[in-house]
Amino acid sequence: MKKVLSLAIVALVSMGILAGCGGKTSSSGIPASASAPKTLKVGAANVPHAEILNFVKPKLQQQGVNLEVIVLDDEVQLNPALADKQIDANYFQHVPYLNAVSKEKGYAFTVASKIHVEPIGLYSKKHTSIAQLPEKAVIAVPNNPSNEYRALVLLQKNGLIKLKEGLADYQATPRDIIDNPKQLKFVEVDAAQLTRTLPDVDGAVINTNFVLEAKIDPNSALFREDADSPYANVLVVRKGDETRDDIQKLNAALQSSEVKQFLKDKYKGAVVPAF
Structure with a gap:
């Protein structure tokens, strides 16, 4: 009888060890790492930038990224917000503006991807x-x-x-x-x-x-302007963050064929892809 009880205890301990190796689980039985999507905060101009980001939000959700689009009344504050780590990226500016403001303010930013041109x-x-x-x-x-x-x-x-x-x-x-x-x-x-x-x-x-x-x-x-304008609107991040997995997923979503078609259908040439 003692031998049977000992074997049962060993089996239970082994099962606990194996469960530990498998990682923690949520109350639903889904591994915690899979049940908690990563939130990615992106500051944007209202039109068309936020509209484009909201278009790709469902696709990112499927990839485990919860995209939070933040629109400020004063777009000038989007670069300070990025510098202060209130947001993970911003999408409202073109490259010449980014270069000028970075030189003036000393921002350590980089372009993650070029998305579209708005011909002035x-x-x-x-x-x-x-x-x-x-x-x-x-x-x-x-x-x-x-x-x-x-x-x-x-x-x-x-x-x-x-x-x-x-x-x-x-x-x-x-x-x-x-x-x-x-x-x-x-x-x-x-x-x-x-x-x-x-x-x-x-x-x-x-x-x-x-x-x-x-x-x-x-x-x-x-x-x-012609569609070949050098003023591409870009996704901007802090230097070093461009290799983050969630940023790479956002880049891919924004530069997809679906976004190209969305720009064509919604903006009728007023906003054109830069990729």
């Missing part, structure tokens, strides 16, 4: 063509360095002004204009406020995300 354009509520722009027309442009340069280069490509040679670091202001046949007048405005200035100016050079938020038809622009 000249919009007007008063005129329907370049030819209609009068002498001394008032044109509003973004007041941050990289986007102001981008706006002025667009005006130059369409024959309205000429910038001086040798401009570096994607920076220029109206003071760098050396030829202005129509004597255009420029006002520098916060990029997010440009759509509100449209009734008061002859034209404004506006980023497509703000155009979409304001429910303005992107195809109503007098002219826009």
